Each structure stands twice: as C-alpha cells, then as structure tokens.
Amino acid sequence: MGVIDKSAAILAAIEQRPLALAGLVETTGFHRATAHRLATAMEQHGLLRRDALGRFMLGSWLVSLGRTAGAGLPLRDVARPVLEELVADTGESAQLYVAQGANRVCVESVESPNGLRTIVAVGQTLPLDRGSAGKILRGDARALRQGWAESVGEREAGVASVSAPIIDADGTVVAAVSVSGPIERTTRSPGKRYADRVVAAARAIELAAGW
Amino acid sequence: MGVIDKSAAILAAIEQRPLALAGLVETTGFHRATAHRLATAMEQHGLLRRDALGRFMLGSWLVSLGRTAGAGLPLRDVARPVLEELVADTGESAQLYVAQGANRVCVESVESPNGLRTIVAVGQTLPLDRGSAGKILRGDARALRQGWAESVGEREAGVASVSAPIIDADGTVVAAVSVSGPIERTTRSPGKRYADRVVAAARAIELAAGW
DNA sequence: CGGGTTGTCTCATTATGTGAGATACAGTTC
C-alpha cells in the first residue's frame, strides 16, 4: 500500500467525521507516527485542517477543488436541461449519479415542485448497494439488459425510484439518470409509469453529449 | 519533496486546467514515470479522472469531499446571517474568505440586490496579492494595524472593496469579511463609507463563534 | 513508410517513508 492509498484512506476516514490523531490511527490501522506525518503533510497543503480541539477536518482547499471538479464534469451542463424537463414531465425529483468506489455521488439534482419530494444535494454520497441508480452503476446484469432499474423503499423508506444508464461512445456506463418520489405517487411499480421517460432522458443526454 | 507534496502539486496543476501526461510533466517538472504513477494512483481513488482525450481532470470524489469540507467550516453557518445583514445595510455584495496557500477561497457569499453587483461564487479561488481581503489574509502590517483594508480596482477593474480580519481566540487571523461593489457606488475611498460596518460585522462573527 | 508523438511497464538503485520507542505536554485524580 503506497502513500497515496494511505492518504486516500485518511481522507475517507475524515470525510465520515472529524477525527483526532488517535481516532485516525484506530480507523485506518496505521502507525501513529505514519498517520501523524501524512495528516500533517496534508494539512500543510490545505487538504486537511484542524479545529479548535486539534481534530483533523477536511481542509479549505477541498472546497475550491470540489467546485472546479464539479464544473469540469461535462455531463453536468448537458444533463441539467434534460433533468429539468424530466421533472416537469413526471412531477418528481431527478438526479444524475456517477459511481465512486463503493458509493455513488450525486453530480446534478433538480427538485420536484411538490411539497413532498425527494431531496438529494449535489455532492451528496449515497451507497451503491441500495436504490435503482445503485443497480445501474454497479453493473447489475438484469438492470442493464432491461435498460432501466426500479427500487421501492430500498435506500429510504417510503421512496421509490427508476434509473437508466448513460453510456458513452465506448459503451461503458458513465452515469445514471434517476427519478424518485414518494411511493404514494409513484406506486409500487414505478417502472411501469416512468421507465420509458427516464430511458428517453438518458438517450437525450447521450445525444447532447455527442455520443 | 515527499509523495504528498508531489500529489498536491499535481492536483494544483490539474486544478488550473485539464492536462495530459505530457503537460503534467511540463508544469510539475516531475519525471514522466513519476507523474504517471502518481496520477494513475490518484485516478484509482477518484481524486482524478480522465476525459475522452485521456487528459487528467479533477475526479468526482472531490465533488463530495468539497461538499462536506464546506459544510464543516464552522464560520460559514455563523457568518451567513451577518453577511446578509451587511448586504442589507450597505447594498453591496459581501463575502467571507479564508487563506489557502498563495490564494484565498471564498467560503460564503451573499449578493447585492442591485442589478450591477459583484459576484463571487462559493468555492471560487482568488489571488492573495490582489484586493482588500488579500491584504488582510496575507498579513499586511498596515491593514492589520488599522483593523481593515480597502482596495480600488486592484483585483478587477471598476470594483472596489473593504475587508476586515476575523480573529480567533488565539489571536490568529482565520478569515476576512469583505464588501465589494462598483466604484461608482462605493466611491474611490470605500473605507470612509464602509469600514466601520465591515469591522462591526467581523466583530459580530467572532462573537457568534464564541471568541 | 519513417520520425514524431503519445501512454505504459520493467527494473536496479537509492532515496524515502516506516515504526518502535523516546520525549514532551496537558489534564486528571489522589
């Protein structure tokens, strides 16, 4: 395991919650001296900072890096109008997810106009093993063969969703479009209702991206 | 120079603009093999990604890291209402900056209601050697002795600003509050008009933070 | 075709990060 892998492990640990050196050692399993050296090195670069209690937190450089990282995702700009149309069409919230290790990250989100609606913030991390977008991004065979996936109350109670893969020129799944809302409106088989529109949105995004 | 420093240099280079391996080698000065090994390692962790042309770009993990990093900045929540009041009071846009290496990062921003106004996005990186907030954050002696700083057309033509330091319990400058607007409204000595209110806002933020 | 890219891999050398332990320091508790 190289230094980069260790640093990434430290970042991942701190991402969960602020941690003092001792806690960092416990969650990562690194030697105290090692964790200390790496963390202080990252602190010097602004990747980490320390709060008043001396605990390590994510640093302020990450704020600006995250911003430009989000701006650089080409799909974002392209997907936004399509997501807006999808929301106008279905009345439910729509998101765009990309895989990230064992998680998925929401890179674009448009909320339903309804009072009761699903809310996912841009940048929010969700598990890959729950929800319809998870099925798509982890490469579930049935979902990909069918061209879309649905889930009911998997990730969060009372919420159902339908997702479709976005496939680039090479044929690899790069993202998932998702529509989600309360079961009361989506019914227990949301696919019947929304699958064709979500799939159409995915095709529209691919087209807009020039694939 | 350790691996972390090299990785940070690579991140900083990519932050400026997407770069292929050759460009990365040129801007960082590292050996091709070294740049390649580090960049691909960071790619595996989602810190970097590659676009269709193979160029390295900031990865999607940074989007989620940046989000939680921004949420973890305690000053943000505390400062927002004060900034809003400052905007209501002066009619100009107000921002909160923290130093970040040779730059400063905007961590909170409230815009003026006026049609002609200064716009700085949260997460945006600005130089430390320009503008009144730069004077504060780089520790300019005159500015700190006086308790505030002003600048007229330094960072951007036609824009003037006034900034004041936010000082924590240890006496170190941790951030800068700033008010900025078009010279036509602020006049060429904006300090005369706004300094007392910006300084008051800084004190209010320190008070709200419990210092 | 041949000369210029490009990204990727291997491998000997050695620089660099490692970890046990020492040190220091602050906060308890007796």
Place this chain on the structure above:
DNA sequence: GAACTGTATCTCACATAATGAGACAACCCG
C-alpha cells in the same frame, strides 16, 4: 504537589517503497 493518565510530536536505524533511465507498443501525421 506528585504520580498517572491521555494526548501530540520527534528521533533514528532499517527496509520498504518510490524513483528515473530506458524499453516498449500504439498512434498520428507528413
């Protein structure tokens, strides 16, 4: 105040792990 926790930080011999020259294959362009 002294002894005793828990911290964070530093030192140094050692071996791991990063380094960079160079080889390689793929690609593009004239």
